[in-house]
Amino acid sequence: MTLQQATVRVLVLNPNSSTSMTHGVEEAIRSIGLPKSLQLSTYTAPAESPASINDGGDLENSTAVVLGSFDIEHAAQNYDAILVACFSVHPLVTELSKRLAGTKVHVTGIFExxxxxxxxxxxxxxxxxxxxxxxxxxxxxxxxxxxxxxxxxxxxxxxxxxxxxxxxxxxxxxxxxxxxxxxxxxxxxxxxxxxxxxxxxxxxxxxxxxxxxxxxxxxxxxxxxxxxxxxxxxxxxxxxxxxxxGVKAGAGLLDQAVKNARLFQE
Incomplete structure (x- = not known):
């Protein structure tokens, strides 16, 4: 199997508690015709997280809720990349990057x-x-x-x-x-x-x-x-x-980022 054919496992993380929004995000990504090598999973924040993130308080609350329930070790073992699906400077992008430092998991948000x-x-x-x-x-x-x-x-x-x-x-x-x-x-x-x-x-x-x-x-x-x-x-x-x-952009960017890391680092 060539480098471009190797599987890239991306977790799309919705930091709000709306399952309908997670579904919409997933449908948007699948509509672009994903390469067969890209394996997509989704995560919706627990019910304690805001259903819609509308201000700075919602950003902080959603971050606290997700970090309180998210299994970092499982993520490190099972994903190559995480896409935070909230169009904001979401603290989770930085916090997850810190917690996954030293692993090969790439983290970005749809804003970035x-x-x-x-x-x-x-x-x-x-x-x-x-x-x-x-x-x-x-x-x-x-x-x-x-x-x-x-x-x-x-x-x-x-x-x-x-x-x-x-x-x-x-x-x-x-x-x-x-x-x-x-x-x-x-x-x-x-x-x-x-x-x-x-x-x-x-x-x-x-x-x-x-x-x-x-x-x-x-x-x-x-x-x-x-x-x-x-x-x-x-x-x-x-x-x-x-x-x-941003959701489509994020999926494509992370797919290429993981492949680039394998090309230039491994």
């Missing part, structure tokens, strides 16, 4: 995976002359809390102090909904209207080439964002905009 993916999808440098605009990427998310949280998180992840400081980052735009609303909390009509409104706000900001879906609960709603892009930029240009689902 989305940023890496967005940057690789855009042109590395402006081209076409001095008047060519820089293609940007931005995030469409749920509630107002996440605007500053994700902006600060992007700055920290990219190694910038005092803000993202990047001409490629177009910012974070919120729908005013929470993660649970995308799984039956409000009507589909409300979701469509709010998501399109936030998307158009982002698209108005600059020459956006990539939109990151800033919530695991948005899985499967790409067409609403695509419709907004067509409305704003026209059919042809709207179809060229990349729409990144």
């Amino acid at each position: 995976a989305s940023l890496v993916t967005a940057l690789t999808l855009l042109p590395a440098y402006p081209f076409g002359g001095p008047n060519t605009s820089t293609k940007t990427w931005g995030i469409v998310t749920t509630g107002k809390f996440w605007e500053q949280h994700l902006t600060d998180g992007a700055a920290a992840f990219l190694g910038h102090q005092g803000g993202p400081q990047s001409s490629k980052f177009a910012g974070v735009y919120s729908t005013g909904l929470d993660a649970g609303d995308f799984h039956g909390g409000v009507s589909p009509e409300v979701i469509r209207a709010k998501l399109k409104e936030a998307t158009k706000g982002l698209l108005n900001s600059s020459d956006v080439g990539c939109i990151v879906m800033g919530c695991a609960g948005m899985a499967g709603l790409e067409e609403i964002i695509r419709e907004a892009a067509r409305d704003q930029y026209g059919e042809e240009a709207g179809n060229r905009v990349f729409i990144v689902d």
Whole structure:
């Protein structure tokens, strides 16, 4: 068996207690046509964890609940990678990385995976002359809390102090909904209207080439964002905009990260 064919075992960890959200995340990953070598498992946080993670308190509570029940030794023996399926700077990414240090288990979150993916999808440098605009990427998310949280998180992840400081980052735009609303909390009509409104706000900001879906609960709603892009930029240009689902990005990134580690380290 070649290196690329060797099995990669990924655990998708949902830090909230919503089983319907875990199911939606799993369906999103399976829809991309996984390589046969990728073996997927899921974990849903116990009932004591918030059903929807909407602010800093929910981040702390979900972290405490998961760490109180998660079997680190079992994870080290049975998985090659863990994907934290909450679009945030979730403390579990750091905490699990610490606890699994010294093992070969890779840990990342869908937030971090989305940023890496967005940057690789855009042109590395402006081209076409001095008047060519820089293609940007931005995030469409749920509630107002996440605007500053994700902006600060992007700055920290990219190694910038005092803000993202990047001409490629177009910012974070919120729908005013929470993660649970995308799984039956409000009507589909409300979701469509709010998501399109936030998307158009982002698209108005600059020459956006990539939109990151800033919530695991948005899985499967790409067409609403695509419709907004067509409305704003026209059919042809709207179809060229990349729409990144963090769950899919995370699965693909971890699959390749494990294979790269085997290639360059083992």
